[in-house]
């Protein structure tokens with residue numbers, strides 16, 4: 473590949489992939505300290521306020537369990553506490569992450585029934601209801617749904633799924649993966665009737681990877697007491713209602729992550745405000761979408777999810793044909809210091825089509841200049857690489873922000 477001027481990538485790099493996301497300097501500074509006492513003092517106070525803030529960010533009064541884990545660990549935590557070996561789960565799949573949660577359950581010994589809605593459309597509540605209605609023996613313990621599937625950028629309508637489930641009278645619990653949406657897209661655990669919510673630190677919460685969270689409704693806590701897949705480390709019981717500080721973490725606390733998370737939640741909830749953060753993500757996403765629409769009018773370029781109301785606000789999956797997406801990613805990283813996300817689960821790695829997909833993250837500590845900068849860099853790359861594209865994308869993005 474001919475790469476242009478050589479040194480325009482120098483300067484502060486920008487990782488515009490959907491996790492890990494950009495970490496605020498204040499979060500890093502909060503973590504930059506000597507190891508604290510884990511038996512008493514500021515860390516204990518910090519943990520109490522972090523737990524309270526984790527409830528606020530999910531709009532819930534539910535119990536919260538914090539794990540030293542990434543999102544895969546949080547999936548497994550939810551599965552291990554929800555199910556007994558041989559129980560049934562119904563999983564709505566709308567991309568690679570829905571499939572990931574399903575296969576994580578399967579490997580634990582849970583009998584998984586998938587409803588695959590493809591990679592470009594929302595889960596249909598009616599089909600979930602039909603699957604529950606067909607389960608006359610009431611064997612399905614829980615329905616697992618990804619709120620925003622980070623691979624496809626499909627956003628599912630959780631409230632509508634809950635209503636459809638309720639209409640069947642089936643007792644299945646509703647468990648939701650909000651790893652890519654928490655702090656970015658509106659999410660109301662209690663109002664939407666979510667029983668178990670799963671998230672992690674390194675996306676909308678702006679903290680390094682390493683913390684996984686599971687929120688547990690009273691109903692789920694009660695109904696899952698006998699679940700026999702739980703193991704000492706993943707058991708949510710003591711973590712959600714610890715009698716001793718160490719039970720929060722089943723051992724040593726994730727000391728520095730907690731200080732970082734405390735700072736991030738203060739920024740999100742007390743300074744910006746959660747609703748303002750949702751609006752910011754929506755506005756930045758709108759700028760990205762309008763740019764892609766303009767590019768697509770003059771080239772083989774398209775957003776993955778055609779219906780705007782079905783897209784998440786934190787990440788945009790798109791296609792640039794002829795391997796353009798892969799070449800553009802390489803160019804942006806080498807020539808401009810911007811790393812875009814790979815297309816995940818859209819085509820086999822190594823296949824020709826693999827180079828047709830990319831993702832742009834606008835998740836967490838991201839503002840207008842960063843997103844407009846990414847779009848401008850992408851346009852420069854398309855010109856340099858002679859990737860056919862429609863004109864006016866940057867005008868349209870600026871107008872969307874204005």
Ligand SMILES: *Cc1c(COP(=O)(O)O)cnc(C)c1O
Nearest residue numbers: 491542543544569620622651652
């Ligand atoms: C990132 C992500 C995961 C996986 O999280 P890891 O920390 O990479 O294990 C799962 N689900 C969704 C929706 C995600 O965005």
